Amino acid sequence: MLLIQCIYCGERDETEFDYGGEVREQRPLEPDNLSDNEWAEFLFSRANINGIHVEQWFHSGGCRQWFNLERNTYTNEITKVFNLKNQQIIRDKN
Amino acid sequence: MKSRLNTNNTYSLFSIIKSGFKKNSVLDISMSNKTPKKNYDVIVIGGGGHGMATAYYLAKNHGITNIAVVEKGLIGRGNTGRNTQVVRSNYLWTESSLLYEHSLKLWNNLSQDLNFNVMYTKRGVFSLAHSYQEARDVARRVTANKLNGIDSLYLTPKEIKEYMPIINISPTARYPIFGASLQKRGGTVHHDAVAWGFARRLNQIGIDIVQNCEVRNLIIKNNIVNGISTDKGDIFANKIAVAVAGSSTRFAEMGNFKLPIESHPLQAWVSEPIKPILNPVVMSNAVHAYVSQAEKGELVIGAGIDKYIGYSQRGSFNVIENATSAIIELFPAFSKVKLLRTWAGLVDVSPDACPIIGNTPVKNLYINCGWGTGGFKATPGSGYVFAHTIANDKPHILNEAFSLDRFASGKLIDEHGAAGVAH
Ligand SMILES: Cc1cc2nc3c(=O)[nH]c(=O)nc-3n(C[C@H](O)[C@H](O)[C@H](O)COP(=O)(O)OP(=O)(O)OC[C@H]3O[C@@H](n4cnc5c(N)ncnc54)[C@H](O)[C@@H]3O)c2cc1C
Ligand SMILES: [Zn+2]
Numbered sequence: 001m002l003l004i005q006c007i008y009c010g011e012r013d014e015t016e017f018d019y020g021g022e023v024r025e026q027r028p029l030e031p032d033n034l035s036d037n038e039w040a041e042f043l044f045s046r047a048n049i050n051g052i053h054v055e056q057w058f059h060s061g062g063c064r065q066w067f068n069l070e071r072n073t074y075t076n077e078i079t080k081v082f083n084l085k086n087q088q089i090i091r092d093k094n
Numbered sequence: 095m096k097s098r099l100n101t102n103n104t105y106s107l108f109s110i111i112k113s114g115f116k117k118n119s120v121l122d123i124s125m126s127n128k129t130p131k132k133n134y135d136v137i138v139i140g141g142g143g144h145g146m147a148t149a150y151y152l153a154k155n156h157g158i159t160n161i162a163v164v165e166k167g168l169i170g171r172g173n174t175g176r177n178t179q180v181v182r183s184n185y186l187w188t189e190s191s192l193l194y195e196h197s198l199k200l201w202n203n204l205s206q207d208l209n210f211n212v213m214y215t216k217r218g219v220f221s222l223a224h225s226y227q228e229a230r231d232v233a234r235r236v237t238a239n240k241l242n243g244i245d246s247l248y249l250t251p252k253e254i255k256e257y258m259p260i261i262n263i264s265p266t267a268r269y270p271i272f273g274a275s276l277q278k279r280g281g282t283v284h285h286d287a288v289a290w291g292f293a294r295r296l297n298q299i300g301i302d303i304v305q306n307c308e309v310r311n312l313i314i315k316n317n318i319v320n321g322i323s324t325d326k327g328d329i330f331a332n333k334i335a336v337a338v339a340g341s342s343t344r345f346a347e348m349g350n351f352k353l354p355i356e357s358h359p360l361q362a363w364v365s366e367p368i369k370p371i372l373n374p375v376v377m378s379n380a381v382h383a384y385v386s387q388a389e390k391g392e393l394v395i396g397a398g399i400d401k402y403i404g405y406s407q408r409g410s411f412n413v414i415e416n417a418t419s420a421i422i423e424l425f426p427a428f429s430k431v432k433l434l435r436t437w438a439g440l441v442d443v444s445p446d447a448c449p450i451i452g453n454t455p456v457k458n459l460y461i462n463c464g465w466g467t468g469g470f471k472a473t474p475g476s477g478y479v480f481a482h483t484i485a486n487d488k489p490h491i492l493n494e495a496f497s498l499d500r501f502a503s504g505k506l507i508d509e510h511g512a513a514g515v516a517h
Contacts, residue, residue: 044354
């Protein structure tokens with residue numbers, strides 16, 4: 001089980017959190033101007049990284065805040081925790 | 095090597111006694127280490143069930159035998175050897191039911207075809223409903239199955255109890271049972287036997303299985319692929335077929351295109367062996383758990399994926415705890431049984447819970463992925479249609495709908511949940 005550090009509540013069990021997927025580019029500003037392929041790429045394509053992955057988590061069973069983590073998807077080690085507002089690093093293991 | 099493998103043998107009492115005196119086993123194949131040739135007609139990347147079935151049907155249906163199956167580890171050590179062996183074809187949508195039905199029919203004769211017992215056991219697969227809405231959904235799926243010519247029954251709680259007296263159908267149960275679907279031809283197939291059976295057959299045909307050989311890159315010129323770079327040097331081929339499950343995204347990167355795939359841990363676990371007590375496979379969508387009893391007596395339990403992407407082939411304990419506690423609510427008699435082992439695979443999950451089988455933006459490069467949590471049942475069918483796609487450079491009628499461009503066209507095949515749990 002992952003032990004996740006919420007930026008507000010500290011280290012809590014994974015069961016208190018929802019996973020929000022990889023941190024991606026912004027939603028396209030003018031989706032009407034995208035081709036079907038470009039739109040499909042935004043909707044469905046994923047980097048699906050094996051290694052260092054920046055991802056979103058939601059402390060749904062706690063303070064109900066979103067924040068970002070940097071996790072190694074191969075070793076499961078969580079190396080960085082970011083504040084969502086300014087992407088400031090709250091914790092850095094390195 | 096060949097003579098040790100006792101090729102072309104059909105089993106007879108005599109050959110069994112004779113082999114009893116020799117030091118050979120099917121495992122010799124999985125341990126065999128071929129040095130690859132420089133050139134092949136087709137290279138299949140990935141020595142799981144899907145890759146080996148593809149090579150088998152390329153030979154059987156299309157007369158192509160100059161093939162290498164290149165595997166980074168040992169054959170059948172991926173999801174093929176880690177799954178919970180459930181096979182069925184009672185999917186909701188026509189596209190998927192026809193594909194899985196084709197596969198279920200192939201299991202029927204696969205032991206004869208391979209001359210190796212893959213132990214297809216039609217023990218029946220139940221999908222339970224725990225609310226009125228779920229009961230209506232299950233009944234709808236049963237009807238859809240019948241319209242597609244697939245055997246499917248809707249059973250009441252009392253009828254369910256006749257098949258498995260130990261199930262708790264009390265209306266006050268934690269997970270009350272409103273009904274279930276039953277596919278009688280569904281059941282289990284021994285996963286290791288599938289890997290060994292295909293490997294042994296490929297060996298007999300003269301197809302090279304190259305193990306401990308990681309493919310590191312694709313050799314592509316002008317958007318046409320003609321080879322691979324591996325641990326054991328470059329190998330060239332007219333056509334390259336990728337069947338690597340959770341590692342698919344890496345190959346899309348090599349080909350400079352994108353995939354809508356995420357790789358997740360998927361766990362399963364077994365109990366200590368107990369006397370025969372549960373004949374069919376029982377699954378429940380709502381509690382996200384399923385159970386069957388293996389021939390040796392262990393209860394085999396599985397759940398849904400771990401929510402985060404992960405390549406560690408390891409999942410979180412809460413998934414095991416949740417699914418096991420639900421199974422114990424359904425079968426209180428199991429509460430004292432001890433767990434023996436747990437493990438996880440690396441599954442390739444697509445947005446509509448359906449596979450991607452077909453051409454890629456790179457010429458002569460073909461991909462077969464996205465089977466996620468439920469591709470074992472499709473092993474022969476997947477190989478069959480993928481081989482057709484490779485040999486003819488266009489899909490078989492059964493995998494036309496499963497192309498990569500469905501995500502741009504919007505023609506998704508939404509099997510999520512609709513299919514009666516993902517296995
Ligand atoms: C716990 C669990 C339970 C499951 N239960 C069921 C079930 O009950 N019923 C069902 O139908 N399905 C089930 N599945 C899903 C099923 O196991 C898979 O969909 C199916 O086995 C996939 O087969 P495959 O041959 O594509 O993949 P795999 O068997 O994973 O084969 C892919 C191979 O590619 C190799 N590879 C990867 N990268 C490279 C590289 N760079 N070079 C060379 N080789 C490479 C890997 O080593 C691997 O051997 C389950 C899966 C898991 C994990
Ligand atoms: Zn919190």
